[in-house]
Amino acid sequence: MIFMKNKKGSDIIVGNVVFIILALLFFGLLLLFLMNQSSITRLMEERTAKEIALLLDSAEPGTEIIFDIEEIASKTDDEANAIRIENNFVYVKLKSKEGYKYHFFNSEEINYDFMRIDGRRYLKINVQ
């Protein structure tokens, strides 16, 4: 009788523990999925290209833009080829095959370079 009572108790505990582990696993996987979706490279390429293009569109001659690229630079080994500004296009190519390009209409001459400030990577753009 005592054995039976203990078995019942342990069954309930095991059942609850398994349920909690499965629930945690389930929500953990969902959280991972959500985090992964918000930082997928395709989205980062598009967002960065459009942000830089809009900055260049609105820039007046003599403007210097310092753009934080730490987040996207961490996704590539070759940051110099990851972001390019040529022929009125901003090209951003991380790990996807094609990358992303967006047109800007500002006709001023644009020079850019990559730099580090306190270990953080930035894109420095001069609009002339």
Next chain:
Amino acid sequence: MFNKKGEERELSFYWIIIFTIVAVALVSGVLVFYSHPIDVRKAESGILANKVVNCVVHEGVIQEEVIEDIRNNGIDEACDLVLTDKTGLYDKEQYYIELNINGEIFKYGDEEYGPFCGHEKSKENIPVCYEREFFVLNSDNSFVKMEVLGAVAKIKQNS
């Protein structure tokens, strides 16, 4: 005993259904949200219209030589704008500018975009516009009304 076990089984069955519904709703919601491109046309058309205004007006006064340049060479050349999108995604002009200075209208780009402006609710597959009205001084110090409209299509990349 039998009934309790049955109830527990039924309960775990409901838990599985609830978890599945939550997972499907979250995953589909997130996928739908992230599958749409980021629409920057509102900002882009605003910047375009402001660029044109800054080109034509200096410190509140219309620049007659710029207006003459627009008459001769068009808005894009007079205001140093590169408006031909060569992404290869589009086979026609993706920008439209309409500048109305005291009744004299200057246009650039695809005129078909003009009538779509002002239809905020159905902007998904149509160009996004930015319209503003100003009063500026002309060369003889009298006020003239100026209207500017900037429209950006780029539908494949933004909607």
